[in-house]
Amino acid sequence: MPGLYGPRQPLPLRAHPLPGESMGSFVNRLAHANGLGLADFLQRVGQGVGSSSGDAARVEKYPQYTEMYVNQAGLEYLAVLAGAPAAVLQRALPGLAPRHRLPGDGDAVWKWPWQPPEGHLVRCCTRCAEVRGVREPAWWLVSDSWRVCARHQLWCDDSRTEPQGGLSLKELPEVVAAHLERARLKRQFGRSGEELFADAFQVAADWWRSMPMVLRWVHRAWACGLEDRSIRVMPLVVYPEAAQLAQLMLQFEQSDVRDRDACGWLGKAEALMESWDLDVQAGRGPLLDWLHRHRAPSDAEAQPAARTRRGRLPLGRFFQIIGSLVDVCR
Numbered sequence: 149m150p151g152l153y154g155p156r157q158p159l160p161l162r163a164h165p166l167p168g169e170s171m172g173s174f175v176n177r178l179a180h181a182n183g184l185g186l187a188d189f190l191q192r193v194g195q196g197v198g199s200s201s202g203d204a205a206r207v208e209k210y211p212q213y214t215e216m217y218v219n220q221a222g223l224e225y226l227a228v229l230a231g232a233p234a235a236v237l238q239r240a241l242p243g244l245a246p247r248h249r250l251p252g253d254g255d256a257v258w259k260w261p262w263q264p265p266e267g268h269l270v271r272c273c274t275r276c277a278e279v280r281g282v283r284e285p286a287w288w289l290v291s292d293s294w295r296v297c298a299r300h301q302l303w304c305d306d307s308r309t310e311p312q313g314g315l316s317l318k319e320l321p322e323v324v325a326a327h328l329e330r331a332r333l334k335r336q337f338g339r340s341g342e343e344l345f346a347d348a349f350q351v352a353a354d355w356w357r358s359m360p361m362v363l364r365w366v367h368r369a370w371a372c373g374l375e376d377r378s379i380r381v382m383p384l385v386v387y388p389e390a391a392q393l394a395q396l397m398l399q400f401e402q403s404d405v406r407d408r409d410a411c412g413w414l415g416k417a418e419a420l421m422e423s424w425d426l427d428v429q430a431g432r433g434p435l436l437d438w439l440h441r442h443r444a445p446s447d448a449e450a451q452p453a454a455r456t457r458r459g460r461l462p463l464g465r466f467f468q469i470i471g472s473l474v475d476v477c478r
Contacts (some may be wrong), residue, residue, distance in 0.1 A: 215289060218342065270289075
């Protein structure tokens with residue numbers, strides 16, 4: 149059993165972790181299921197140490213702002229209380245990833261900083277939670293400030309003004325399709341697929357910042373009841389264009405003629421912009437910046453060598469001439 153003063157048996161009632169759930173969300177649910185306040189529960193997770201701003205009453209009241217972290221002994225204590233193997237909790241709760249583990253092999257330690265140092269706390273899809281028997285609010289810890297539930301066609305984000313659930317995407321099937329395309333890129337190319345989509349999304353975000361009143365984006369904002377100029381609406385409304393641009397970027401990177409066809413690719417990208425009623429002149433800069441970031445790396449940077457995306461063709465002479473092609477395209 150973990151430690152002389154640690155818990156010896158599970159709490160009477162279980163709370164099963166949701167995939168991707170934050171530690172703070174899960175611990176709150178486990179405590180509430182057993183009629184415990186958070187402070188009383190934390191006394192059972194070893195000799196906990198809170199941050200100066202992480203007092204239990206405050207974080208219990210505002211779980212959407214906070215995240216909990218433990219050391220190895222704290223993880224073992226929590227596993228006993230939850231009645232689940234530590235490995236099961238680690239697979240479900242990203243806050244238990246090794247990079248988030250607190251140091252120390254002695255006494256169990258927990259910390260609950262007011263803001264998570266990495267990631268965003270996003271409200272779980274209420275329908276997905278209900279299917280798993282969760283009736284109270286729950287929160288994911290994710291890399292983006294939003295997540296799409298394709299099954300229930302909901303947009304879930306880190307907004308604090310919509311506590312009861314996500315935004316319906318039933319009138320915006322193109323956003324759901326864009327999310328599925330992003331998932332396909334990740335399955336096919338792994339982390340490189342995510343990076344490719346991130347490139348495309350950044351370009352689309354730059355377009356929105358310079359021309360937020362593009363009609364298609366305004367209509368999408370209105371369809372889900374948001375202000376068309378709010379920062380919250382940006383990732384939702386540009387998602388479909390980012391997915392299409394990611395496809396175009398992928399085609400270029402896998403093309404046999406990309407060494408000498410940067411200008412041709414730029415023309416295709418601008419044609420897409422025109423089809424979306426975007427101002428080509430205003431939006432050309434981010435596309436050129438994307439090309440510019442592919443210029444030849446220094447010898448030191450090139451050492452990690454074959455950092456080619458899985459499924460891509462070798463870069464060949466592309467790195468050597470992209471700088472001059474960008475100048476020509478300007």
